[in-house]
Amino acid sequence: GAVVSQHPSRVICKSGTSVKIECRSLDFQATTMFWYRQFPKKSLMLMATSNEGSKATYEQGVEKDKFLINHASLTLSTLTVTSAHPEDSSFYICSASAGGRTYEQYFGPGTRLTVT
Amino acid sequence: AQTVTQSQPEMSVQEAETVTLSCTYDTSENNYYLFWYKQPPSRQMILVIRQEAYKQQNATENRFSVNFQKAAKSFSLKISDSQLGDTAMYFCAFKYNNDMRFGAGTRLTVKP
Numbered sequence: 001g002a003v004v005s006q007h008p009s010r011v012i013c014k015s016g017t018s019v020k021i022e023c024r025s026l027d028f029q030a031t032t033m034f035w036y037r038q039f040p041k042k043s044l045m046l047m048a049t050s051n052e053g054s055k056a057t058y059e060q061g062v063e064k065d066k067f068l069i070n071h072a073s074l075t076l077s078t079l080t081v082t083s084a085h086p087e088d089s090s091f092y093i094c095s096a097s098a099g100g101r102t103y104e105q106y107f108g109p110g111t112r113l114t115v116t
Numbered sequence: 117a118q119t120v121t122q123s124q125p126e127m128s129v130q131e132a133e134t135v136t137l138s139c140t141y142d143t144s145e146n147n148y149y150l151f152w153y154k155q156p157p158s159r160q161m162i163l164v165i166r167q168e169a170y171k172q173q174n175a176t177e178n179r180f181s182v183n184f185q186k187a188a189k190s191f192s193l194k195i196s197d198s199q200l201g202d203t204a205m206y207f208c209a210f211k212y213n214n215d216m217r218f219g220a221g222t223r224l225t226v227k228p
Contacts, residue, residue, distance in 0.1 A: 032214055034214075034216070038159075041223075042220070042221075043207060043218045043219060043220045043221050044161075044207070044218045046215075046216070046217070049214060049215075091159060093159075093161065095161075095216075097214065105211070105216060107153075107160070107161035109158070109159070109160045110159050110160070
């Protein structure tokens with residue numbers, strides 16, 4: 001099946017700093033990418049959806065100025081957590097879709113962010 | 117808005133036995149997709165099975181099968197001949213257009 005990678009897998013940053021998470025589709029062109037957040041023992045919550053070359057669409061309650069999403073190419077999307085706070089600590093998962101057959105959605109391995 | 121409900125936070129089953137995980141959803145749409153994902157301790161989301169709503173036949177993938185009741189908006193997952201490696205969180209998901217929503221998950225433990 002299609003492969004989606006995320007980097008880094010784990011990151012620790014200090015409060016007030018920014019951290020960038022990369023999501024790459026390795027063997028297909030991802031016209032749409034999705035970013036999810038997962039708290040411990042909880043479900044995946046959709047944060048935003050981005051189409052290549054367009055601005056991301058954020059879910060209600062997600063601060064777009066805090067969680068900057070860029071989908072500049074068909075194989076790369078980035079999530080930047082700006083001015084991170086401890087409450088931003090979470091597991092972030094990206095997912096990618098090649099479009100067309102809309103049910104095809106592939107998940108990355110996730111990134112664990114810890115803000116100290 | 118679409119919602120997905122998994123009413124069983126935790127379940128356990130003996131190895132080699134059969135277990136059924138429940139899922140219901142709410143939607144006014146007619147053509148959509150339903151999925152079951154497995155999330156082991158590694159936290160990588162793994163697709164177990166998918167069902168297109170326009171198909172009446174229940175999807176099967178080896179030991180995994182679903183009971184899709186469209187009118188009742190029910191989508192249960194049956195795992196036959198449970199194996200220790202099936203221990204994981206299982207999420208039911210609903211997708212319409214580019215919008216995929218997940219249930220709260222069921223933690224399944226397979227006991228030796």
